[in-house]
């Protein structure tokens with residue numbers, strides 16, 4: 001694990017995007033939680049929606065590979081921020097070099113993936129991370145796309161989900177506001193769900209349980 005952390009944090013692009021990570025003391029920040037959930041849930045299928053350079057997918061995939069169950073991490077990202085995820089061979093080599101060859105990237109939006117035979121064939125997801133387009137509406141779409149695949153023990157993590165903020169990630173002329181926190185409020189009001197929001201870095205919300213009602217989830221923002 002030490003080698004994995006050293007290699008990951010040696011890449012300056014892995015120090016961005018608000019996971020409270022820090023190279024000085026080899027500190028993964030929220031990454032310790034991502035790794036812990038992979039080791040704790042021990043399910044052979046995880047899904048991560050959205051990543052800048054693979055910080056979250058590689059850490060969770062590494063945790064899964066360290067379990068006897070092993071398993072695969074499905075990484076959904078259409079590469080809308082830049083071309084980093086464009087070439088499949090380069091993407092595979094990137095994750096292999098990080099020590100996480102069990103990441104499988106699908107270059108699609110969640111909307112495209114939801115309509116694919118692959119989504120229909122996916123049976124169960126033990127761990128889901130939502131870190132794609134950070135509007136409340138998209139976070140809801142991401143969650144509902146995988147809700148039928150979650151088990152009673154599954155964990156869902158929403159990054160950048162504790163406060164509103166402006167993001168220039170799609171260009172200085174296309175700044176948009178993160179509003180995932182509004183969807184977290186809806187989940188908090190939904191019976192059957194537990195939600196814990198942590199303010200570190202960009203903020204992380206941990207959600208577990210099955211909604212007993214869709215009323216608050218489906219209400220317009």
Ligand SMILES: C[S@@+](CC[C@H](N)C(=O)[O-])C[C@H]1O[C@@H](n2cnc3c(N)ncnc32)[C@H](O)[C@@H]1O
Pocket residue numbers: 017049050051052076077078079080081108109110111131132133134138160167168169
């Ligand atoms: C870089 S990450 C992290 C979010 C970032 N901190 C921000 O400010 O928005 C966002 C990723 O989400 C992906 N993305 C955008 N829209 C998406 C969608 N509809 N489905 C899946 N991924 C999406 C982008 O390609 C991008 O790589």
